[in-house]
Amino acid sequence: MLNMVGLKGLAAAVAAALCVIACGNGQSSAQPSQTAGAPVTLKVQDYSVEQTDFHKQVAAEYHRLNPSVTIEWTSIAQAQYEQTLPLAFSSKQAPDIFYWTTGGPSAMNNLLASGWIQPWTNDAAAAADWEKRWSSGSFLNGITLKSGKVYGFPWQDTHYWGPGYMYMNKSVFQQAGLDVNKPPATWSQLSDACKEIKAKTRAYCIAAPMKGVDFQRLWFALAAGRMSDLFFDYKNGKFSLDDPRLIDTFNYIMGLNKSGYLAPGVNDKDFSRQQFAAGQAAIYMDGPWMVSVWGQLGFHSDGYTVAAHPVPDDTPRGALSQRYSQYAYWLSSQSTHQAAAFKFIQWVTNPTGFFVQNFLKNSFATLAFADNKKYLTDPAWKAVFRIGDSKGFRVVYPEPLLKCPGLADSKAYTMASTTRPNGEYEVMVQDLVNNRDVTADARALVNMRQTIFETQLQKEQASGLKVSKDCYTFSDWTYDQSYNPANYPKS
């Protein structure tokens, strides 16, 4: 039986335990340094939820080949991922390998500044050998390399991969008496096709998502035809939603909406995709990833065709942007398994290996280090390759970081573009659904961004950084031509 002193002690211990539970720091998974031959668990995280089953196969196969290594590959929804990963880093619970594309060409510099990444290997010879899997010029100083060490590597191919494809539902087109083999190639042809579809079918012409940032699916395709799918004008070094060409694009979309050619409702992309797959809409514009998304919805390439986005009839055109932005997987600075992680990523990026073959078989994406055409043989993919290879569909945009290496330490563009980051879509959708002219709102947004951008550039310049608005200005470039790398200053 407990005496008084024992009871007090027990009570104090219970209270203390509760305190510890309440105030615990949650650190549990910090792993000791790797010792040779010891079992290793590599944690990989991304937001490719649709690839979860594939990742299990990858983990099993790699473990079969390397019994001492266990791969824990976790995928969660993008929004949750982007919120939880920073928290994982701040609580020292970061995965070994993580997916991060925010910042595009500046991703490596941003991640380095945050202290999130380490080089894949410290062995220069091994790194050089690994780089041979990509075409020359794929590894760029300031984008994937820093002080001679490799931090990033091109993951997705950017020649085919990106927005701007127009999917057409065969059944709806047939009901409207339209030939899917003669897709609308110009804006006026698109309007004419919509007129027929509206008159002769019960389907909507275009499934156009507008919730959150989903309006980009339609916007990228049509804006690129007129000028650019970016909200920054690299010819003149300024934010550009108020550019007459983009206003023109908006007005064209508003015309489609007023005519009842866009499916009504502020829908998200999933809803619009289902509308298209269910035959409630004739057209949906998005990227080549839709081939696998349609497959998951039970809608296969015998039910739809793919074409390039329509372009304006008789005005100067633009092109979709191909940028240095395909760097996806990074090695966490908190990982104590650098060697094991590098070995794993070498295995993953083997151009003819298990990962590549099965990744492409599932049509998850096109890869920068693989012969995509060899493994992606679905008719829809063949059409994607044909469209992607056509002249002027997607062009390599100029990269300011390659013109001014000092931008690696600049925050000006990031500050300007991440203040009200979804502002362009919010403004356009609100004006679109209310049938309002977008010019004034676009101008206000551009003024806000440009002011932040130029003010910060001036501050950085004053502090000795070699940056200026000129770094973002490529006046010798046209929107439908790939930028000539020879024009970058020689360092």
Add this chain to the structure above:
Amino acid sequence: MRQGPAAERGQALAAAATEPPVAATRRVPFRGGRDDSRFWICVFLLPFLVFYVGFTLWPLVATIVYSLFDWDGVQPLTQFIGVDNYTRILGDPLFWSAFRNTLLFAVLNTAIKLPLTLLAAVLLTRRWLLFKRFFRTVFFLPIILPVALSGLVFTYLLNPSNGALDSFLLDHGLLKQPIDLLGHDNTALLAVVLISVWQIFGQYMLYWMAALTQVPEELYEAADLDGANERQKMFYVTLPLIRPVAVIITLLALVNALHVFGIIVTLTAGGPGRATYVVSYFIYTEAFQNAPFKYGYASAAALIFAVLAFAFVSGQGLLARRAERLRQLYGV
């Protein structure tokens, strides 16, 4: 004349002997008396205090500190910027637009749900009503649905492309063109208010029912004897007697409505465009939605909103108390 220590001790002992044994009567069963009571009080309070400090005071203090820094939530807290975040928020049109929407939502939501739930509660406390339990369950069901599910259900229900509501109205010739309640500035917030009322209906109905059961039955019997009808009983017996509770329910309703978040995320994501941005959603987007996160800025927004909301609710409370004092003064 100064006494020696021994004499002082003797007087103290004598005084103690003549005092009533207060300590003995308060003694707890364990050995040690009052000291033990204090120990046990501390033991039982400690877990609560730890949780209170950890989950209420600490976050509050931390939010104040964060609001003074340009902080992304990840990097060390080094860039002290003073009140710069506050200055920027006060000049941020989106914050004020969100604030206006939040107030509008709270006022509309409260103005709609309180009378309706009171009416339902009055009906459900009538003796003559059959199937009371069934109705109670029906009204209470939406509250046990997760907000995300409610949002999803109404997204599909109200969709103008193929939603059930529009389809019904179109099929019966009541509409010529589909209407998009969530897709226009003028109707989106109102639609969200109504859906929110639907969801929270059961909770406030229960509050009212609890208040109504506190009204003594004899007063209704007396009113019956005086020949009062149902309307007179409602306005001259029921409402005056539940008024103090009504003030509390109203304040609760306002405070809860000011925190609207989940239904916005799932139904409209602040849209179309920015038409249904509310402050909680504004804070969420600044703090979490796009890297680099702006924790400092979001913290300042949260604090400014807390102060404004406190002033708003306190104003309501003061007005309610003043009304109550006047009522007592004039005997109405």
